[in-house]
Amino acid sequence: MRLNTITSSLLHQLLNDETNIVxxxxxxxxxxxxxxxxxxxxxFSDNLKSCSDNCRCLNSEFVDLYDYDxxxxxxxxxxxxxxxxxxxxxxxxxxxxxxxxxDAELKKEDRFILNNDLIKIKKIFFDxxxxxxxxxxxxxxxxxxxxxxxxxxxxxxxKVKNILIxxxxxxxxxxxxxxxxxxxxxxxxxxxxxxxxxxxxxKVFNTYEIFIDLSNRTIDCLCAAxxxxxxxxxxxxxxxxxxPNISQVNTIEDIVNIVPLVKDKxxxxxxxxxxxxxHFNFNKFESIINSMFKNVKREAKVL
Amino acid sequence: MNGLFIxxxxxxxxxxxxxxDYLKAINTQMQNLSARPIYYVNNHVSTVSDTVLNCENKxxxxxxxxxxxxxxHSMTIDKSIKKNVGITMLETNNLSKxxxxxxxxxxxxxxxxxxxxxxxxxxxxVTTNIKVISQPIDTELFKKNSNRKIVFNTLIDSTFKFYTxxxxxxxxxxxxxxxxxxxxxxxxDNVSLVxxxxxxxxxxxxxxxxxxxxxxxxxxxxxxxxxxxRLSDVDMIGLHNACDCFVLxxxxxxxxxxxxxxxxxxxxxxxxxxxxxxDFINNDNGFLIRSRKCPVITEQKTLSxxxxxxxxxxxxxxxDIYHLIENMQKIYTMYKKDKQxxxxxxxxxxxxxxxxxYENIGKKICD
Numbered sequence: 228m229r230l231n232t233i234t235s236s237l238l239h240q241l242l243n244d245e246t247n248i249v250x251x252x253x254x255x256x257x258x259x260x261x262x263x264x265x266x267x268x269x270x271f272s273d274n275l276k277s278c279s280d281n282c283r284c285l286n287s288e289f290v291d292l293y294d295y296d297x298x299x300x301x302x303x304x305x306x307x308x309x310x311x312x313x314x315x316x317x318x319x320x321x322x323x324x325x326x327x328x329x330d331a332e333l334k335k336e337d338r339f340i341l342n343n344d345l346i347k348i349k350k351i352f353f354d355x356x357x358x359x360x361x362x363x364x365x366x367x368x369x370x371x372x373x374x375x376x377x378x379x380x381x382x383x384x385x386k387v388k389n390i391l392i393x394x395x396x397x398x399x400x401x402x403x404x405x406x407x408x409x410x411x412x413x414x415x416x417x418x419x420x421x422x423x424x425x426x427x428x429x430k431v432f433n434t435y436e437i438f439i440d441l442s443n444r445t446i447d448c449l450c451a452a453x454x455x456x457x458x459x460x461x462x463x464x465x466x467x468x469x470x471p472n473i474s475q476v477n478t479i480e481d482i483v484n485i486v487p488l489v490k491d492k493x494x495x496x497x498x499x500x501x502x503x504x505x506h507f508n509f510n511k512f513e514s515i516i517n518s519m520f521k522n523v524k525r526e527a528k529v530l
Numbered sequence: 531m532n533g534l535f536i537x538x539x540x541x542x543x544x545x546x547x548x549x550x551d552y553l554k555a556i557n558t559q560m561q562n563l564s565a566r567p568i569y570y571v572n573n574h575v576s577t578v579s580d581t582v583l584n585c586e587n588k589x590x591x592x593x594x595x596x597x598x599x600x601x602x603h604s605m606t607i608d609k610s611i612k613k614n615v616g617i618t619m620l621e622t623n624n625l626s627k628x629x630x631x632x633x634x635x636x637x638x639x640x641x642x643x644x645x646x647x648x649x650x651x652x653x654x655x656v657t658t659n660i661k662v663i664s665q666p667i668d669t670e671l672f673k674k675n676s677n678r679k680i681v682f683n684t685l686i687d688s689t690f691k692f693y694t695x696x697x698x699x700x701x702x703x704x705x706x707x708x709x710x711x712x713x714x715x716x717x718x719d720n721v722s723l724v725x726x727x728x729x730x731x732x733x734x735x736x737x738x739x740x741x742x743x744x745x746x747x748x749x750x751x752x753x754x755x756x757x758x759x760r761l762s763d764v765d766m767i768g769l770h771n772a773c774d775c776f777v778l779x780x781x782x783x784x785x786x787x788x789x790x791x792x793x794x795x796x797x798x799x800x801x802x803x804x805x806x807x808x809d810f811i812n813n814d815n816g817f818l819i820r821s822r823k824c825p826v827i828t829e830q831k832t833l834s835x836x837x838x839x840x841x842x843x844x845x846x847x848x849x850d851i852y853h854l855i856e857n858m859q860k861i862y863t864m865y866k867k868d869k870q871x872x873x874x875x876x877x878x879x880x881x882x883x884x885x886x887x888y889e890n891i892g893k894k895i896c897d
Contacts (some may be wrong), residue, residue, distance in 0.1 A: 229606045230603040233568045234598055234605060237568065238606055238608050242610060243607065318568050527567055527586040527587075529586075530574045
């Protein structure tokens, strides 16, 4: 470890206009959208490929090659494991992105302790219901921003397959089996969208009719809808089922039942983009996130 | 002029307190001063003074001067800044084998708190401009509380109290202090020894008992009074005031804030010669213990990451325990039989207080 990292990072935070962010990816499309905010992202992982010019995936042994401004964790529960130690070592402020509701097993008392432990760290939520459920101090709401200029139907690309399932568990494969055997639909399961470019994801989305999100990544659903797919989500995110081509469901059975109803459904993409630009505006998202980064990087780090 | 102060001032230890004092001193001379903390250890204070908070809340687009009060290994040179000033403190001598010399040579100026440390840096190859400026202390707080005494049951008696305030680390040489005290005085002498340290008092007490056993001296000798509670700044002044003579037979000190505090409160310090303390303590206002150079061979390390200081290429000074005994006996005899000389020494110390004030030190740093 370079021994002057703590002071050189600090000088970078105060003197440099660029923002260098140590980021722990969600492995979903949120990462790609975050990279569109034009900051420099550093992901320390031995097995991950970079998917964007402004994101460097490095082996953790090379941490001291750069100076950093902020360390971002991808959830409240993973903060300790992800960036607590590293942020102290390189002397940078921290931000936690929280995309999901608290786990049902997390007791009220534990949540209280966690809130106190993390009180000095800014938490960014992307939905009021989720933010209110956590009810943490030092929290900020920032709606997801979907870049409709990146996710759109590509003329002449044919929808050669029926369903794309986003799932990290065995459930995705079971559902795929079901659709293939019982409904004779062509179906694929995707686990990780972190290593391909945003343009490639849009191209892939354009080849499917329906997107099913089992990974609790609502933003993936919004992007799929923006790319012209009919999207089915198990998420509890507010306003999402107001998007013309998104259905919000509660159970796996609901998913199975809704697929025949939405298959071959015509999608009015103008209406979808209009709604997304109004409620999940990317420019607004970019401006909120960048002003947050700018402020947090210059603040004194208080443990 | 916009200034930036970088230091571990939120740490709850000697580094942190010294850094806070430097911040306050510079702030007396520089209105546009912003401050940002760094942390070497995870031991930090929960609240800071308004001055510190005020500086932390300031942020400027550009800075003319950056002060880095840190280990030389951590200093960073930024060429976009008009002046990069490093403020550092080292307890050992000879850094010629240390990479930190390169860092210091990149800075525009290095401030150290003692002539001895300036010599060390020059001999180690530091070629940049070196300024010797004492560590600042909150002299106003000392003046306001000059009569305050701490209320510890163990300290309410009529004995002449030798005392020390020191971390429990090898460099501070507390075992020699305890041994010297036991050899210098018997139970018939109306004296006691107070040790304010960070170690657990029971553990320390049993280690001192073992020392006593190894010494093979009389079993009926008095036990030391160990205070391991955390004390506020004001209570620390109270502790000084409840005692009579500060003793620190340390192997090496860059400055030693408790010794300076003891001096300005008239506690006639007895300290090791050839250390940073001799810039303000001498045989007129205190007592210097003869010492001889020896290599730094110790388990103590500044930080686990910093491998190239605290090694045997460096040296520090081992105090002569017999001279320590002699000095302890001398001050006690002076206290009993020659009050005039005793008071004269005290007064010399008390009168030197303003040299450490925030304003004076701030002026010197920003000059």
